[in-house]
Amino acid sequence: MQAIDALLQRYSGRSLVEPAPDEATLGLILESATRAPDHGRMRPWRFIVIRSEDRAAFGELLADHLRRTKASVSDEALERERRKAFRAPLIVAVAAVITPEGKIPPIEQILSAGAAAQNMLHATFALGFNAVWKTGGPAYDDGVKRSLGLESKDAIVGFLYMGTDAEGPGNLPRPDWREYVQTWPAR
Numbered sequence: 001m002q003a004i005d006a007l008l009q010r011y012s013g014r015s016l017v018e019p020a021p022d023e024a025t026l027g028l029i030l031e032s033a034t035r036a037p038d039h040g041r042m043r044p045w046r047f048i049v050i051r052s053e054d055r056a057a058f059g060e061l062l063a064d065h066l067r068r069t070k071a072s073v074s075d076e077a078l079e080r081e082r083r084k085a086f087r088a089p090l091i092v093a094v095a096a097v098i099t100p101e102g103k104i105p106p107i108e109q110i111l112s113a114g115a116a117a118q119n120m121l122h123a124t125f126a127l128g129f130n131a132v133w134k135t136g137g138p139a140y141d142d143g144v145k146r147s148l149g150l151e152s153k154d155a156i157v158g159f160l161y162m163g164t165d166a167e168g169p170g171n172l173p174r175p176d177w178r179e180y181v182q183t184w185p186a187r
């Protein structure tokens with residue numbers, strides 16, 4: 001697939017099933033991530049790979065977060081939260097390990113990790129798989145960060161759920177790029 005086709009056609013699959021990208025394909029996806037722009041060569045990226053057999057443990061992290069952050073939570077709600085880990089056969093948490101001091105502001109380190117995540121979405125799509133970028137409360141939670149080997153100062157930019165798309169692109173309306181473009185100075 002041409003790069004421009006991947007850029008213009010990518011969509012987030014709504015039903016991600018087996019097979020997940022195999023190890024070699026995942027390697028290419030992660031290599032594409034490290035082509036992200038990176039001011040000051042900070043290399044802030046961390047890619048925390050959660051394979052199929054470890055999804056139940058990840059689901060427990062999600063459920064634990066819900067339990068800690070909501071006053072009263074039903075068993076059904078906890079089970080729904082656990083099931084989120086099974087949305088796809090492979091999950092990669094993408095994070096920025098932040099160097100707070102120094103020339104490069106944290107926002108730029110986070111943006112680099114975001115660019116890495118976007119490279120991963122496109123590489124995944126170009127290689128015949130699909131992925132969806134999710135965050136939610138767990139991405140901003142210190143307990144979840146700690147469990148994933150990160151510190152409070154670090155940023156989880158997203159959980160990329162990856163697999164094979166079982167449904168196709170659907171009919172999500174796509175924006176007209178002209179609506180978001182201005183010429184400066186205005187005339």
Ligand SMILES: Cc1cc2nc3c(=O)[nH]c(=O)nc-3n(C[C@H](O)[C@H](O)[C@H](O)COP(=O)(O)O)c2cc1C
Pocket residue numbers: 010011012013132133134135136157158172
């Ligand atoms: C930083 C970030 C966080 C997101 N978090 C969520 C999320 O938690 N849940 C969700 O349904 N979509 C989330 N999305 C949006 C989806 O990844 C996706 O882009 C959206 O459903 C539109 O689909 P598309 O990628 O086909 O345009 C997030 C997107 C970004 C960039």
